[in-house]
Amino acid sequence: MAYFTPGQLLKRGQYEIIDTLGQGGFGITYLAQDHRRKKQVAIKSLNVSFLKQRYRDKYGNTDSFGEFLAQEQDKFNTEAMVLATFDHPHIVKVYPELFQENGLSCMVMEYVKGKNLEQYLYANGVFSESAGLGIIKGIGEALSYIHSRNYLHRDIKPANILLRESDNKAILIDFGLAREVNFAELMSLTNAKTPVFAPPEQFENRSNFTPALDIYALAATLYVIIAVHEPPFIPLPSPYLNAKIMLDMKMAIEPPQKYNSQISQKVNDAILKGMELDYQNRPQSISEWFRFLGIQSQNNHLKTFTFEVVTTNDKGSIINKRNHSANYFVEDLGNGVKLEMVEIPAGTFYMGSPESEEGRYRYDSESPQHQVTVPSFFVGKYPLTQAQYQAIMGNNPAYFKGNNRPVEYVSWNNAVNFCQKLSQKTGKNYKLPSEAQWEYACRAGTTTPFYFGESITPDLVNCDGNYAYAAAPKGQYRKQTTDVGTFPPNAFGLYDMHGNVWEWCEDDWQENYINAPIDGSALISRSNIKLLRGGSWDNVPDYCRSAYRNSNDLDLVSSPFGFRVVCGGAART
Template sequence: MVWQPGTKIFGDRYTVAKRLKTGGFGITYLVNGPRGRQWVLKTLKDEVMTEAEYIPYRDKFLRDFDRETAKIAICRHRHIVQVVNHFIHEGLPCMVMEYIQGQDLAERVMRGGALPEAVALRYIREVGEALMVMHEKGLLHRDIKPHNIMVRLPADEAVLIDFGIAREFIPNLTQTHTIALTPCFAPIEQYDKQEHRGEFTDVYALAATLYYLLTGNLPPIATMRVWRDRLDIPKHWSPELGNAIRQGMAIEPDDRTQTVADWLALLPNSGGGLLSFTFETVRVNDRGQIVQKIPGQARFYPQDLGQGVRLDMVQLPGGTFLMGTEEAEIERLCKEYDKGWFKRESPQHSVQVSPFLIGKTPVTQDQWRVVVTQVGKIVRDLDPDPSGFKGGNRPVERVSWYDAVEWCARLSKLTGQEYRLPSEAEWEYACRGGTTTPFAFGETITPDLANYDGNYSFGNAAKGQYRQETTPVTSFPANGFGLYDCHGNVYEWCFDPFHDKYQGAPGDGKVWDENVNDNRYQKPLANLKVLLKESDKRYVLRGGSWDYGPLFCRCAYRDHYWRDDLYSTVGFRVCLVGAGLF
C-alpha cells in the first residue's frame, strides 16, 4: 500500500504531499507538517511487513530501521540530514527528516556533466567533514556515493543522506558485516563479511565519488581492479589531485589513506575548500549567569603561515545590523557614569555588510613572529617579539596602527592574499555575532566569559577576577559567529580614522574616511606608503582589554589612539579581502 496525497499521518501532524522515491525496502514521501513546513518521511514498504517471503526478516528490517534513525540522530552536523521525529503509523516505522530542496549529485552530473574541480572539491570536503563526525561516533557510512549526497539550495552545499547500511566499527578489530554495497563506489573489503573495516572504507567511496564528479564516468569496480587496475587518471589533472585519488582508491586497505582527515589534506586547494569547526557560545541573564549553551558551527579558511603556524579566517555571512547604541541607553549611561563620551556611539544607524572573512582570534605572538621573520621590511621595520606578556598563543600587543598595517602587507606578500585591518563597521558586526545586546552573550558579562578588570561590573553582574595580564586566545567562549576574544584581552585596531559621532557614516560597512577618494583601503599592499604616511589623526580601537572594566568591552564602545601609540593593552585582528567585500 502506498500512501496517497492527502493522507494524514501520526494524528494529523503530517499530510502526504507526494511520493518521492521507492527503494528496495523503503519508500519516502514529501509531507506537510505543522506551520506549513515541508519534511521528508521515510518508512518501510508495506509488503516488507506483510508478504510471506519477508516475514522471516521482518524483525531485522525493523531493527535496522530503528538503528538508522538513531545513527542519524546522534550525528548532528550541517552536512548530515537531520532527523526530527520517529514513530509508528499503521504498523509501519516512520522517520521524519529535514526536506532538502535540491538534487543529488548523481542527477546533477547526469544532467549537466562533470563538475568544475573547485565545485567538486568543495562538496567532497563538506561530505568529508560529515564523515569525520560519524567516525568520531564510531560509525561507518558504508554507502558513500553521488546518489546519497544532496545539494541543498539555495546554500549550494552538500548534505549526506541515507544511513541505511551504516554500522558501528571498532578500530583494529575484525567484525562481521552484512554484504550491502554499491558497485563502483564500494572498496574490496565490503565484498567480504569478515574483512576488517575502518575509516579507510569510507575514504575509498569518498575518493570514488570525487572521481565520478570530476570525470562523469563511473570508477571501475574494486573486484575487477584486483585482476587489472583500470583506474584512468586524466592527464590534465594536477599531480596533487591524481595522487589523492590514487591513495584514496588504493585497492588494498593497508595501502589506502587511513582517515578522512588525512585524505582531505591531500586534496589541492582550488581557491575554495573552506573547512568548518564547531564551537559553543552562551547566553546569560542580567546577573551574568549562563542560562543557555548554544552549539554552533562556522566555516573558515586555514591560512598556512609556515613553521607549523596557521591563521584561521572565519567566514561571516553578509547582513544588516544596527551599529551603535540607541539614544535612551546612551542617556542612561551618561547619567549613571557622568560621562559624555557615550555619545560617540550615536546616532544608531543601519549598516549593510557584505560577506567577509575575519580572524578567529586576535593575531597571536606566534603568528606575528613567523610573518615578520619570513617577510622583510616593506616600508617600516617590525620587532618580531614586541609583546610585554610573553606566550606564543597570547595576543600580540605593543603594536601601533602603523605596525599592524605593515604586518598585514607582509602577510599579503607571504600568502598572495589581500589582508587588512577590519573597518569599524565590520568589527562591530563581527563582535555582535548576530545579537543586539550590549555584549555578544547578553545584557552583561562576567570575568568567566572574558578577560577584563573584574574589579568592575556592568549591570547586575557580580565583580570577579582581575588577571592583570593577557590570556591565551580561545580561553573563553566564542560568540555566535565562532569568534573569540572580541570582548576584552586586548583592544583591536580598526582601519578607520576616528569620528566623534556617526553623523554621516556610510551604510555599506566600508572604511569611513571622507577625505580619501582613492583605493588605498581596498588595495592596502599596493598603497602601503600612502597609508603609512604620518598624520595627526587618531584611529579607532574596539573591544576593551585586560586592564579595562566591562563598560569598555561592550560591542558598541568606541575608543581611539594616535596611530603610533604602543600599549600592552592593544593588538589587532585581520580581514581577508575577497569577492563582494567592497
C-alpha cells in the same frame, strides 16, 4: 485551501493576488502584482488550514488554536527577517518587509519564473551528469553559505529547487523549514520532513543535526535528477521505505548506476558517500562532499572546525551551550607559526546600540543605530599573537610576554605596517578590519550587549573584574593579558572579541554614525585619530560591549592596544 484569492488586494492595495503558486504543509505561496514596484512578486503566508488540522489531530479540538497560531506566526516572522539578510545568487531573494493581512503574516519574495526540478523530470526526464552537477554546484554553494551562518535548510528536494527560465540557473526557492541551528544541539524534527529525501537522524525524536543533514538530501536530489527515469522520482527503492527504516534494517542505498549506467564511477561513489545512513560517515561540509564529486568550488581549500558557544543571562550565568561550525584557512608565517583566518559570511546587521542598553547612557557615539550590509571576508580567529607578530616584523614589543598572548604596545601605524608586510609575503590583501566588519564579526548575529548574551563575568572575558555589568557578579581582575583562546568564542568561531586587548580598526574616528558607510567599508583619510574596539584586560565590562567605540592617535602605543587582521574589504574616502 488558499487563504487569499485571485483579485484580492493586500497591504492597502500595494499587492494584488494573481494565483496560487504552490503550497506545502506549513506555507502557501502566491503570485501577486506589486503595484508599487511595478513587477510580479511571490508572497508567502502560513497554511492556516493545514496547521488547524494538525492541531486538531494532536489535541482533538481547536479550542486554543489561536494561541498556537500566534506562536507559529512568531516563528514565521523571525524566519522572514533572517531570510531577508541572505544574499546569494542561488537563493531566492526575500525582501526586508513583513506585513499582516487579516491577522496573517506575509513575507514578500522575488518571483522566479521557471520549473522546479520535479516538474522538469516529469516533462523532460533525467538530466545529464554534467548538467546535474552544475545544478548541484549552485545549490551546494547556497547551502554552504547558509551553513556558514549557522542555519540548516532541512528540506532540500527537487520540488524546492527551481530552474529560472531566463538563464536556467538553479535557485533554492523554499525555506519553509529553515530554522537557526546550533550544531549538535538536541532538537526534534518529527513533524517537519519530506520522508524520501530525509536522512535517518531526521526521523529521531531527539538527534544531532549538522550540515550532514542537508548533504544527505542534496546527494539524494542528485541521485534522482540524473538516475531515476520514471515516477515516483525518489532515491529509495520504494515509497514505503525511508532512510531510518533502511538504517534499522541494515539495508544499503542502491547505487545510482543501477538505474543509469552512464553515470561515472566517481559521481556514483560520491552520491553514496553523501547518502551514508550514519551521518558521522558522511562528509561534514559541502566543500568536503564537493571534493568527492570533483566539483571545483571557491571554498574547496577551506577547512572546517567546530566549537562550543555559550549564552548568558543578565547575571552572566550560562543558560545555554551549543556547538557551531565554521570554515577557515591557515596562513604559514614560517618557523612553525601559523595564522588561522575564519570565513565570515556576508550579511546585514544593525550597527550601534539602542539608547536603552546598559552602559551606553553617555556614549552618543554609538548612535544612530543603522543597518549595514557587509560582504563576506576572512578575519583572524584570535587577536594577533606575539609569535605571529615576531614572525613577520622580527621584533616583539609586548609588555606581557608570551608567544600565545596577544601582541600589544603596537600603534595603528605598526599594525598597518604588519598588514603590508604580511600582504607582501603571502600575495593576499591583508589589512585592519573596518569598524563595521569588526562589529559584524563580533556580534555574530546577536543583538545583545555582548556576543555571549545579556551580560558577562571575568570567567568569560578578561576585563577588570572589580566592576560588574547588569546583574552579574564581580570577579577576578587579572591585571594582564591572557593567552588567546582562553575564553569561549562567538557563533562565528572568533575568540577574545571582548576584552584582553583593544583592537585597532582601519577607520578614522567619527563622533557618531551620521552619514557613516552602510556597505561595510571603512571611513578613512579624514584625521589621525583611529578607532579601537573590544575593550581590554584593564577596562570595565561596559567598555567591552559589542557596540562600544574608543579612539586614539595613530602613533600611540599602549599595553592594552593590539589588533587582528582581515583578508579583503574595501575602504571609502
